[in-house]
Amino acid sequence: MKQITITSIVLTLAVLVAAAGTLFAAEQVAKEQTPLRVGVTPNMPPMIFKEGKKIVGMEADLAYAVGRALGRSVRFVELPWADLIDSLEANKIDIIMSSMSVTRARQTRVTFSDPYLRVGQMALVRGDGPQSLVGGALANKAIGLKRATTADLLVQQDFPRAKRKYFNSGDEAAKALSKKKIDLYLSDSTMIWYLAGKYEADGLVVAPIVFSDERLAWAMRRSDAELVGSVNNALKGIAASGELNRVLKLWIPKFE
DSSP states (O other), X not given: OHHHHHHHHHHHHHHHHHHHHHHHHHXXXXXXXXXXXXXXXXXXXXXXXXXXXXXXXXXXXXXXXXHHHHTOOEEEEEOOGGGHHHHHHTXXXXXXXXXXXXXXXXXXXXXXXXXXXXXXXXXXXXXXXXXXXXXXXXXXXXXXXXXXXXXXXXXXXXXXXXXXXXXXXXXXXHXXXXXXXXXXXXXXXXXXXXXXXXXXXXXXXXXXXXXXXXXXXXXXXXXXHHHHHHHHHHHHHHHHTTHHHHHHHHXXXXXX
């Protein structure tokens, strides 16, 4: 009788272990079948923007690479820049991949992946205008910006007397600069070099000064430690395979 009881216990444990394994496998399959919801504000070429109705750019290519590494399809969720972190916290998206710089303020609300690109704030100016922007040269300038960006914060902190004018896109700012409605446009170096190439015929150039040293990374919920670890592992693999460098050269061939 004792032998039968022990055998029954062993069999019961084996069944429970098998059931747990099956449940874990089912959860993994379900997770892999769930699209990775990527929050983006597609107005930052060459990092993330739209060609027709398609979202493209360096961030888009890297999102697909991360999705492949995680075994998940990618679904882009377009949001205003100011709504990205709120939407992440509300579980409307899983990750922000939209040319976001790591800042102390943002780190109080989200967890960032390992950085994947080093950038800085630079200025687009008219080629026939003054390009010396050191010292107090920005104090009374009309500066084009995107609201709630690191460029916006920089100007508010370092050049509080400057006249800030906000634009929804770099193209809007570049056109205003060409028409002398602003003196310069301040944004990520990736965007500024892109605009300088696009509006070269209009006489717009990059001012030879970098105002900050920043790191771009992907934001996730602080509670989602599993996804953070998986994304960091994916990023390491993407870098090791050479894909990160290939994507960088594709979208920013002359990046400095």
